[in-house]
Amino acid sequence: MKNVIKFLAAMTVFSVIFMSCDDEEDLAAPNVGDTQAKYIRETSAFLEAELVSEGDEYVTEKGIVWGTASEPTIDDNALETEDSEDLYTVEIEDLSAGTTYYARAYAMSDAGTSYGTEVTFETTTPVSDIEGNQYATVQMGDQVWMAENLRTTTYSDGTAIPNVTNEDTWSELTTPAYAWYENNSSNSDRGAYYNYYTVATGNLCPDGWHVATESEWQTLLDYLGSEPGRKLKFHGEQLYTDYNETGFSAGMEGYRASGNGVFARYGEWTWFWIGGADAFQGYTYAKKFEDDSHGVEHDLSSNQMGFSVRCMLD
Template sequence: MQLEITAEAFDGSITNLNIYIDNEAAESLTSPPYIYTLIGKSLEMGDHTIKVIATDDKSENSFDEIQISLSTTIKDADGNTYRTLKIGDQWWTAENLRTTKYNDGTPIPLKSSSSAWEASFAGAYCWYENDKNTYKDTYGALYNWYAVETEKLCPQGWHVPKNGEWLKLRNYLSANGHKDTEGNALKTTTGWYNDGNGTDDYSFSGIPSGYRNHKGTFGAGGAYADWWTSSEQISTSAWAIDLIYGQAGILQGGGYKECGYSVRCIKN
């Protein structure tokens, strides 16, 4: 990132400029020009406080303080780029995953036919309605839970959220002005069936990408958003998180491991 801080006195009386980032000294300038440029500094994603203290020739101080929030994009093994965003103290991808490879470069098997999908007891993916051209860039891919179970779906440094991490997000939204409307706060403002759109207050872009059931049948595009968690429910199913048109909250459910759901990633 690039951020330039300039201190200038009309009477030329500045003798020292000290810059602090998150209460730690970053730079001390003792001669003009009093310009500090933050380029390529190692700042992690998140909120940071930059404080600037200028000292004049009478040893009097004046200061200013700014808050910055750093976000970034990440890439998967296919080279697809994803926006990220911070909600509370969690960093999320703001788009559904659409990689066709695990993060070690291994291809994920594409299972298009219903019979092949139903018979898959290892990691697999597909596109909604088997229509890549229409749905890849909007809905992303649908993955069975066996792909999630590999722990290699998300880019390095990120992972498929556990059930508890999704519930932490729901609790944060509930406590910050969205009690009982947590789902609406995440839904996109367009694309939902029967005017069931949300407010997308955090740019999470919860799009109704539908699902593929364990028999290989597609459904609910435009009406449901179903995301896998990495948490197993019982031997045949795993926890999932749902947004549904006509319902304002975030629902917690489960699905057979052979089902195809969307995936979001959360930062380690």
């Protein structure tokens, strides 16, 4: 009888242990969703991913893994996020230009490590104008833009663009011209100011590139969603962490005025000409950014104004 009791006790303990192990094996690991490459630059990418559910255990770590081969894991390149939201973003850096990468979200818990759907993207490459000036680039959605203001003084066909320094002459122009801020070529890193007559030639951007049209601008703004200005610009003289997440890097470069030819609003506003726009008795629409606004305005302006230019890949 004692042997029977001992046997039953042993079986009970074994059953408890077995059921406990079975429960652990059946614990659901985290469920990770798709990964999206929102903004792609030459050496970095801004990715968005989602933790769909934690599963049966608390998620101890989540982030993005990436590599140059398909199905990367945490043993390749991994960047953990401290974002507590289920929908989170991660910026990965130290990438190589013109290279194909594979990335996916991951999440870890005591129940295991899970990976989301893989995304493939190719980092951008710089573009050069006819003078050899090189510009950083950024892909946003299906569009690739310059991430710097144009600073060429020569059309893509090799013709020189007139440099007009005199204020009165500038204010009366109805022909193409450019200027540097305060007429000082050492400010060329900010880009040149071009009047609309220069843009209207259709030869301002490098071959294979063009000044973005209104519909192309609208496609970009729709892709960015809320507060597009904040996502596209520097704030004042300094880049804050919650600004310029795209890497478009619109600085508040001001403009050259049409009525008196002076330089104005540096550090406060910046304007970008729209390509292919219809002129209305000497006026054309342009895109306006303000330092203290998160939006992007669409305003009519004199063709004699000196504004910045961004080119977009054809």
